[in-house]
Amino acid sequence: MSLPAEEFAPVPLSAVLRQGTRDAHAGANSERFIEELLSGGLTRAAHADLTAQLLPVYEALEEASAALGDDHRGAGLVFAELARVPALERDLAFLYGPGWREEIRILPATRAYADHVREVGGSLPHYTAHSYTRYLGDLSGGQIVKRMMKEHYGLDEEGVAFYTFPDIPKVKVFKDAYRHQLDLLDLDDDEVAATLAETHLAFTLNRAVFTELAAVHC
Numbered sequence: 245m246s247l248p249a250e251e252f253a254p255v256p257l258s259a260v261l262r263q264g265t266r267d268a269h270a271g272a273n274s275e276r277f278i279e280e281l282l283s284g285g286l287t288r289a290a291h292a293d294l295t296a297q298l299l300p301v302y303e304a305l306e307e308a309s310a311a312l313g314d315d316h317r318g319a320g321l322v323f324a325e326l327a328r329v330p331a332l333e334r335d336l337a338f339l340y341g342p343g344w345r346e347e348i349r350i351l352p353a354t355r356a357y358a359d360h361v362r363e364v365g366g367s368l369p370h371y372t373a374h375s376y377t378r379y380l381g382d383l384s385g386g387q388i389v390k391r392m393m394k395e396h397y398g399l400d401e402e403g404v405a406f407y408t409f410p411d412i413p414k415v416k417v418f419k420d421a422y423r424h425q426l427d428l429l430d431l432d433d434d435e436v437a438a439t440l441a442e443t444h445l446a447f448t449l450n451r452a453v454f455t456e457l458a459a460v461h462c
C-alpha cells in the first residue's frame with residue numbers, strides 16, 4: 245500500500261521551532277522580573293533598564309544581519325523593517341535623557357548574550373535562532389509588553405518605540421511571511437537540530453538577563 249506523499253513531508257522549520265520551544269517560552273514569560281514588570285509592580289526605571297539591556301543584544305544581532313549579505317542563504321530572513329537599534333536609541337534618550345550612553349549600565353548576563361551573538365552570528369543556524377527568538381517574540385509578546393508599559397508606567401509612544409514597527413502595518417501578515425522565509429531556508433537535518441538547540445540557548449540567555457534584572461528591581 246502506498247502512503248500519500250505528505251506523510252513523509254518534513255516538518256517546516258517554523259513549526260519545529262514553535263513546538264520545540266513551547267516549554268522554554270512558558271519558562272521565560274513566567275520569570276519573576278517579567279511577571280512583576282507586566283503586572284505593574286515595578287517602576288519605569290525597570291522598563292528603562294530592560295530597554296538598556298536590549299541595545300547591545302540588537303547591535304550584535306543587526307551586525308550579523310548586515311554581514312549575511314544579499315547572496316547568502318539566509319538573506320531572506322533579513323528585513324529592514326525589523327531593525328531595532330534606532331528605536332532603542334530613541335527610547336533610551338527619552339528614558340535616561342541626553343547623556344544616556346553614560347547612564348545605562350549593562351549587566352554581565354547581557355554582555356555574555358551579546359558577545360555570544362557576535363561570536364556565532366555568522367553561522368546560518370545560529371543567526372536564525374537568534375533572529376527568530378527576538379524578532380518573532382517582539383512581534384508577539386512584545387506587543388503585550390508595550391501595552392502594559394504604557395498602562396502601568398505612564399508612557400505614551402515615547403519610551404516604547406522598540407515595540408513599535410512603523411513599517412509593518414499588519415503584524416500577523418508579516419509574522420506569516422517571516423515564518424515562510426524560515427521554511428524556505430533549506431537547512432539539512434543537522435542544521436535544523438543546531439537551530440533548535442541554539443534557539444533553546446537564546447531563551448536561556450534571555451532568562452539570565454531577566455534573573456539579573458530581578459536582582460536589581462524586584
Ligand code: HEM
Pocket residue numbers: 258261262269272273278376377378380381382384385386388389419446447450
Ligand atoms: C513578556 C512576556 C511574554 C508574553 C506575554 C509573550 C506572549 C507571546 C504570545 C501570545 C505569542 C504567540 C503569538 C502568535 O501565536 O502569533 C508569543 C510568541 C513568541 N514569543 Fe513570546 N511572550 C513573552 C515573552 C517572550 C520572551 C521572553 C521571548 C524570548 C526572548 C519570547 C519569544 C517568543 C517567540 C519566538 C514567539 C513566536 C512563536 C512562534 O510562533 O514560533 N516571548 N509570545
